[in-house]
Each structure stands twice: as C-alpha cells, then as structure tokens.
Amino acid sequence: MVKVLSFLKSYRIAVVVALFLMLVELFVELFHPLLIAKIIDDGILQRDLSVVIQWGAVMIVMSLVAFLSGVINSFFASHVSQSFGYDVRKSLFEKVQAFSFTNLSHFPTSSLITRMTNDVTQLQNTVFMSLRIMLRAPLLILGGMIMALVVNAKLALFLIITIPLMFVFLIWMMKKGATLFKNVQEKLDGVNSVMRENLAGMRLIKAFLRRKHEGKRFNRSNEDLKDGTIYALRLMEVTMPILLLVMNCSVLCVLWFGSVDVNTGEAQVGEVVAIVNYATRITSALSIFSFIIMAFSRARASAHRISDVLVTEIDLIDSKELATTSPIKEGEIEFKNVSFSYPNTSTEVLENLSFVARSGETVAILGATGSGKSSLFQLIPRLYDVKEGEILIDGVNLRQTKLSALRKQIGYVPQEALLFTGTVKENIGWGKEDASMEDIMEAAKNAQIHHTITQLSKGYDAVLGQKGVNLSGGQKQRLSIARALVRKPKILLLDDSTSALDLKTEAMLLQSLRHYSCTTLIITQKVSTAMEADSILLLEEGRILAEGNHEELLKQSELYQQIFRSQFGEEELRHAQAAN
Numbered sequence: 250m251v252k253v254l255s256f257l258k259s260y261r262i263a264v265v266v267a268l269f270l271m272l273v274e275l276f277v278e279l280f281h282p283l284l285i286a287k288i289i290d291d292g293i294l295q296r297d298l299s300v301v302i303q304w305g306a307v308m309i310v311m312s313l314v315a316f317l318s319g320v321i322n323s324f325f326a327s328h329v330s331q332s333f334g335y336d337v338r339k340s341l342f343e344k345v346q347a348f349s350f351t352n353l354s355h356f357p358t359s360s361l362i363t364r365m366t367n368d369v370t371q372l373q374n375t376v377f378m379s380l381r382i383m384l385r386a387p388l389l390i391l392g393g394m395i396m397a398l399v400v401n402a403k404l405a406l407f408l409i410i411t412i413p414l415m416f417v418f419l420i421w422m423m424k425k426g427a428t429l430f431k432n433v434q435e436k437l438d439g440v441n442s443v444m445r446e447n448l449a450g451m452r453l454i455k456a457f458l459r460r461k462h463e464g465k466r467f468n469r470s471n472e473d474l475k476d477g478t479i480y481a482l483r484l485m486e487v488t489m490p491i492l493l494l495v496m497n498c499s500v501l502c503v504l505w506f507g508s509v510d511v512n513t514g515e516a517q518v519g520e521v522v523a524i525v526n527y528a529t530r531i532t533s534a535l536s537i538f539s540f541i542i543m544a545f546s547r548a549r550a551s552a553h554r555i556s557d558v559l560v561t562e563i564d565l566i567d568s569k570e571l572a573t574t575s576p577i578k579e580g581e582i583e584f585k586n587v588s589f590s591y592p593n594t595s596t597e598v599l600e601n602l603s604f605v606a607r608s609g610e611t612v613a614i615l616g617a618t619g620s621g622k623s624s625l626f627q628l629i630p631r632l633y634d635v636k637e638g639e640i641l642i643d644g645v646n647l648r649q650t651k652l653s654a655l656r657k658q659i660g661y662v663p664q665e666a667l668l669f670t671g672t673v674k675e676n677i678g679w680g681k682e683d684a685s686m687e688d689i690m691e692a693a694k695n696a697q698i699h700h701t702i703t704q705l706s707k708g709y710d711a712v713l714g715q716k717g718v719n720l721s722g723g724q725k726q727r728l729s730i731a732r733a734l735v736r737k738p739k740i741l742l743l744d745d746s747t748s749a750l751d752l753k754t755e756a757m758l759l760q761s762l763r764h765y766s767c768t769t770l771i772i773t774q775k776v777s778t779a780m781e782a783d784s785i786l787l788l789e790e791g792r793i794l795a796e797g798n799h800e801e802l803l804k805q806s807e808l809y810q811q812i813f814r815s816q817f818g819e820e821e822l823r824h825a826q827a828a829n
C-alpha cells in the first residue's frame with residue numbers, strides 16, 4: 250500500500266491544496282448548525298429580524314465560499330487521481346516489460362492485464378474520493394462531535410458514546426472487506442483469462458463448433474465473479490442499516506432528554522436543534538464513510554496486487570561486472586556444456602550441449618518435436634539463463650555482455666509469426682528504430698515478400714489486421730523475417746520460420762540470406778533446408794546426437810538417414826549416399 254501511495258509524492262502540492270479546500274468546505278459545514286442555533290435562539294425566538302438577516306447573510310457568504318472550494322477541490326482531485334493512475338499504469342507496464350520469463354511465470358497474463366487496468370482504476374477512484382470526501386467524512390464526524398460538545402456537553406454525550414463504537418465497527422468491516430475484494434479481483438482475472446483465450450482462438454472455436462462449450466466455460470467464471478462480488482457487497486451492505494439504526498436511536502435519546510432539559514430550562518431549543526443537526530450530519534458522514542470503507546477495502550486489495558508486481562525483483566539483469574558493453578562484432582556462438590531447465594521445473598530440456606557456430610556460418614538444427622530446439626534459441630538472446638555451462642558470443646560469456654547490446658545485434662524470428670496492428674511498413678520497420686524506407690524495402694526483397702507487398706492495394710502502407718489476420722501463414726513468416734533482416738543482425742535465429750514456404754521461395758530466401766554477413770541458426774524440419782547449411786546439429790531429447798554437414802551426416806547418422814528417407818524415399822537416399 251505504502252509503495253503504491255508513494256506515487257502521490259509528485260503531486261504533493263496539489264494534494265495539499267485539495268485537502269485545504271476540503272477543510273474549508275468542512276469548516277463551513279460544521280459552522281452551519283451553530284449559525285442556525287444562533288438564528289433560532291437570538292433571532293426567531295427573540296423576534297429580532299436584524300439578527301436573522303445578519304447571520305443569514307453570513308451563512309450565504311460561507312455557502313458560496315464552500316461552493317467555490319468544492320469546485321476547485323474537484324478540479325485538483327481529478328488532476329491528482331488521473332495523473333496518479335497514469336503513473337502507476339506506466340510503472341506497471343515498464344516493470345512487466347523488464348520482467349524475465351521466470352518473473353512472468355508468477356503472474357498469469359490475464360492477471361497482469363487486470364492489475365494494469367481494473368486494479369489501477371479502483372485505486373484511482375479511491376484517490377479521487379480521498380481528496381474529495383474520504384477525509385471529509387471522518388473529520389466531519391470528529392468536528393461534529395467537538396462542536397456538539399461545545400454546544401451542549403450533556404446532550405452530546407449520546408454521540409460521544411455511540412460514534413467511536415461505530416467507527417471501530419466500520420474499521421473491522423474494512424479489514425474483512427479487503428480479503429473478500431481480493432478474492433473478487435482474482436475472479437475477475439479468471440473472467441479475463443477465458444475472454445482472452447476466446448478472442449484469440451475465435452477461428453478454432455468456430456471451426457470446431459465449440460461455442461456452447463466455451464460459452465459454458467465463460468458462464469462458469471462469470472458466475473463465480475458475480476457470486477464473489479455479491480458476497481463481498483452483501484457484507485458491506487449490512488453496515489448501512491446497522492449504522493442508521495444505532496444513530497437514529499441516539500438522535501431519539503438526544504430529542505427525549507433534550508426536551509426534558511428545555512422544559513427545566515437547562516437547555517435552549519436552538520441547542521437541541523443544533524445537536525440533532527450535528528447528529529444527522531454525522532450519520533450521513535458515517536454512511537458516506539461506510540461507502541468509503543467499501544471502496545477502500547477494494548482499493549487495499551488492488552494496491553496489494555499492484556505492489557506485488559512493482560516489488561518483484563527482476564532476476565535477469567545486466568551483471569555488475571560487465572566484460573563488454575560493445576556490440577557483437579563477429580557473431581560467433583559457442584555453447585560450452587550447456588544444460589537448461591525452465592523455471593519451476595526440474596526436467597532438463599537441454600543437457601550438456603556443446604557446439605560452435607562460426608562467424609558467418611549457417612547452422613541448421615534438426616530434431617523431433619519437443620527435442621529442445623526452440624529452448625536452445627531462447628538462450629541466445631538471453632531470454633532465459635542457462636542452468637549449467639556457458640554460452641559465449643565472440644568469446645564473451647553472455648552473462649557478461651550488456652543485454653541491450655546483445656539483443657540489438659540479434660534478429661530473432663520466433664516459431665509463431667507475430668505481427669502488430671499497423672501498416673506493412675511499420676511492421677517491418679519495427680525491427681529497427683531508425684529504419685529508412687530503403688532499409689525496409691531491401692529487407693522485404695531479401696525476405697522474398699516485396700513482390701507480394703506491391704500487390705496489396707496500398708503496398709507498404711497497407712494496414713495489417715490484428716496479428717496480421719489478413720495475410721497467409723507464409724506471408725506472415727516472410728514479413729517476420731523481413732523485420733529481423735531490417736536490423737542487419739550479426740546473429741539471425743530462424744525458428745522454423747520457413748515451414749509454410751514452398752521449396753522455390755524458400756531456396757530463394759536462403760540464397761538471399763547469404764547477402765548478410767551474419768551467423769544464421771535455422772531450426773527446420775526439412776532436410777532440403779538443412780542441406781543448404783554449413784553444418785547441421787541433430788538434436789534428440791535435449792542432447793546433440795550428431796553434428797556435421799549434410800554429406801557427413803548421411804554417412805554417419807542413422808537418424809539423419811531415417812529423416813532423409815522419410816522425406817525423399819529410399820531410392821533418393823541410396824542415390825545421395827552413392828554420390829557422396
């Protein structure tokens with residue numbers, strides 16, 4: 250909570266102004282009953298019109314001041330709360346962007362989205378309310394009690410006894426509410442998660458006729474959210490009637506004993522009216538307070554969820570003793586006895602892997618699905634740290650290379666071609682901050698997508714839908730490759746990125762990759778692609794089973810022969826072996 254509230258520091262002046270204006274409003278509100286008592290006792294009961302006019306005018310002026318203070322207070326309250334929300338969202342976003350995948354594994358994506366949106370909104374609203382009314386309510390209660398004591402200490406006793414009890418009751422409710430609302434926010438995460446999956450998998454759901462099934466799944470989490478919220482609200486809603494009952498009883502007592510005191514001359518009518526007036530104002534302040542308690546309980550739960558993200562320590566950062574901050578020059582990659590397992594899992598995905606990809610070489614990585622090919626790739630831009638062994642780029646351990654310098658020189662094309670909403674030009678240029686139109690076109694030409702782009706109605710300015718829905722799989726793959734090529738990387742990682750291309754286009758693409766002076770690692774299932782590489786790594790269950798060029802593997806590796814046979818047939822295999 251403290252961590253989140255520290256975001257208000259930058260707005261301390263506006264907060265102080267808003268609080269001061271709120272105090273002005275409060276002051277006016279507290280003095281009104283006193284003025285009313287004066288008008289009744291010294292004006293109406295004494296039949297003195299001048300007193301009524303004089304104090305009536307004071308009341309009007311004070312009301313105007315309160316009105317103006319209220320308006321300006323609202324202005325500051327919205328400025329502070331909106332800016333606070335903006336800052337918290339920005340920090341959350343930056344923090345999540347800096348997260349390693351180990352960090353991310355602790356927070357489901359849907360939960361992070363709820364935290365950045367709904368939780369921040371809850372807090373933002375509470376900040377607004379705090380500056381507008383939250384402090385006003387308790388201060389009005391306290392001030393009302395003091396003023397009531399000043400007016401008539403004996404009658405005020407009824408308020409002095411009941412109000413602290415109510416206060417303790419409300420604080421207890423707030424604590425209970427925080428737990429319940431934390432639960433509500435978690436259920437909201439659940440709804441968001443189903444919704445997200447459904448929107449992302451709409452095509453699959455329609456094609457598999459799973460609308461009903463998904464509808465039921467959504468209804469379940471939606472109902473969960475509804476039930477959780479109703480349960481939390483119900484607890485909060487009983488506070489109001491309890492509060493009103495107790496306060497009305499004390500007003501009745503004030504009226505009863507007040508009328509006795511007026512009859513005996515111990516109290517004046519105006520005093521009784523003023524105390525009842527304070528009691529009514531305090532009651533309404535208490536009911537506002539119970540409403541605030543609900544909002545505060547919710548905000549407390551949200552603040553915890555937000556600070557959980559903000560205080561998470563990022564576990565993949567630049568080492569303190571960086572050996573190099575300079576960019577990669579040659580792009581030579583060396584794996585030395587590398588073992589790796591994903592965070593929170595014990596199974597080793599890669600085991601004691603050693604190989605070298607020399608500068609400018611193309612290395613193909615072949616292996617069955619699940620053999621660890623993509624995992625190997627993710628270690629190179631240091632998306633994960635190795636468990637054992639080391640990875641060297643140009644002879645320097647990855648851990649001792651500045652992360653930004655490393656990643657700047659890597660062109661990574663993941664298995665699933667991910668495109669963003671925007672134009673073709675923007676999508677390719679996304680790979681390099683200052684990419685010129687010539688850079689973009691050159692990359693597109695080499696990725697064999699230029700011709701397709703020129704066929705689009707607006708060419709490079711054609712807008713791609715979300716995730717590039719208006720493109721074919723192969724087109725998306727080539728655009729992703731162009732995005733990697735535009736940065737002219739020293740290391741190019743293609744994770745099965747040519748799988749959707751026909752043989753001719755793929756051959757042309759591999760040919761044009763030779764224009765780049767970079768070390769290229771290609772994950773592929775196709776022997777025809779692997780054949781073009783300088784060397785091939787054959788992976789099985791996280792280990793290197795064989796290593797060599799096409800000809801060598803054809804001679805030495807039974808598994809490679811099997812793969813070759815499955816793709817080209819027995820006869821071709823014999824031919825190839827004979828030609829060797």
Ligand SMILES: Nc1ncnc2c1ncn2[C@@H]1O[C@H](COP(=O)(O)OP(=O)(O)OP(=O)(O)O)[C@@H](O)[C@H]1O
Binds near residue numbers: 591592594617619624
């Ligand atoms: N984020 C993850 N957390 C835990 N385990 C993972 C994760 N990603 C992959 N794995 C596991 O690591 C192993 C290797 O996966 P990887 O994606 O590297 O294989 P692959 O050879 O690239 O497979 P494919 O050719 O099907 O893409 C698999 O057993 C998989 O279950």
